[in-house]
Amino acid sequence: MNYIALKMLMGDRGKYLGIVMGLTFASLIMTQQPAIFVGLMARSFSFISDVGLPDIWVMDPKVQFVDDIKPLQDTELYRVRGVEGVDWAMPLYKGMIKARLYDGTFQTCNVTGLDDTTLIGGPPVMLKGKLEDLRRSDGVIVDIDGARDKLAKKPATSGGKPVPLDIGDTLELNDRRAVVVGIAKNTRTFQSQPIIYTTYSRAMLYAPRERKLLSFVLVKAKPGEDIARLVQRIRDSTGLAAYTQDEFKTLTVNYFLKNTGIPINFGISVLLGFIVGAAIAGQTFYNFTLENLRQFGVLKAMGTSNWVLLRMILLQAVLVGSIGYGMGVGLTALFGYAMRNTILAFKFPWQLLVFSATGVTLIVAFAALISIRKVIKLEPAVVFKG
């Protein structure tokens, strides 16, 4: 009977394709949109990932996410260093500083100041120059996207292409000279400003005069130290906020989830995909059953049980569901692959496979259910009706 069920379904090309395409659409939307969403959300904490090395981030207790800078007294660094179980603790400056470009225009930049001796917290990838070059006088490292775009020099000839900022070029940060000594590649963040790396002490000079300038204290635990316990000890003894790397990422993501319209926008897209997919696929599947009602009636009259008919419909549903799901997920993967070198955010963790599988299953189960109901209630005597 399985064979009959499959032939019944696939023999009706038009409907079969309609159902599969509806499900493909639903599955595509339910995978691709969340993948973009997850990609975007991951950008909120890519600075934390890029810094990478430290186990624990220490900051002002009022900080809500990674770009929400509430500076600390410099002395806090020494208090953290004094906590038992801390292997090392380094200062990190993060802040917005106006840069004066060649042509006299200003551009706000996202400046990161790294501990002078260890340079911990540097960019993940150096494209030109070395991180150590920061030790040269007035040295700064600029990210490639900023160098090519917002910090680029005027075209040599009018109408030509802007010239990317390169090693040896100079900028002015807060009236102080800065020389580009390296070009880095950063993971994209929500911020569109150019990213500039320099040493902590030089950042203090570039930054506007303020009483407190220390943004974060980065902590590495001693080998074998229980990180959660150490976090608690730091909190207790300094009164500051301390988070593990993952906790700080979660804090940041949650802030964006709660305080921006992003989740709602994507939620609506996904819901629409689900509804449209359910409407097309569900409706076509149900129509398919309705059109075949007479055939089901004939099978019933000839002695096929409701149980067997139910299994036939389920099989049809599982088949179109699997194909639609597979195509949708496949298209999403293709999409992600095609977009891998663009500005578009895209992340495809396995949880999304489960998510869209659940969505497609719901649609298919619903379509199968109303169809099965119809077939089970069908009186076999209809076969003799004209």
Added chain:
Amino acid sequence: MTTPELAVKCRQLVKTYDTGDQKITALQGIDLDIHMGELMMLVGPSGCGKTTLISIIAGILDQDSGQCDVFGVDWLHLSSKDKLLFRAQNIGFVFQAYNLLPTLTAAENVAVPLIINGVKRQLAVRKAAELLEKVGLGKRAESLPSQLSGGQQQRVAIARSLVHNPRLIVCDEPTSALDHQTGIHVIELLKSVAVTSDRALIIVTHDARIFDYADRIAKMDDGHIDSVAVVTQHSQFNKEVEDVT
């Protein structure tokens, strides 16, 4: 015993349809016997209850009261599971509109009753193809119903009604959708391959051209059996029935 074994025995069969706003009594006490080896035709004006009667006989509709034994078993006494099994094994169906599964080939369509009875598909289709040979469609086993003429489709349907070797075949207006010549071919086919001594056929029809092929004809009117006549002098009976309808 000279009387042949009874295939169908109906006594005081009553069936009322309740459509909500009105009750239609389609059968008002039917008494009817159908013998093994016989071809019984059921005739009568439209709406007199013919389809209702064969639906009950075929076990796809329950009567309100009265008795309907098929091979000594009353449908009402069977569990729904046993009913399905009994239908699957003992009843063959032929419909006015053929009712073939449009996406299955002729041979696969014919194989359906065997598959329902648990026969493996390959074997069922092989048997079906043999039977198609018998109804003169050996070369069309792989055709889809849409590629066949009406008469050919009905021959496929007849093969389907026979393939599992059922003891009772019910046909509702099997020739009504066909032209004269094709209709005659179909009834001749039924008469020659379907009628055997261990099987009974009941054919609902208002097609006077095929009355000659019946062994007996039951005339129905308004939920009753008016008369049951043995067909001996064909032409004379034809006239008589034509007057009635």
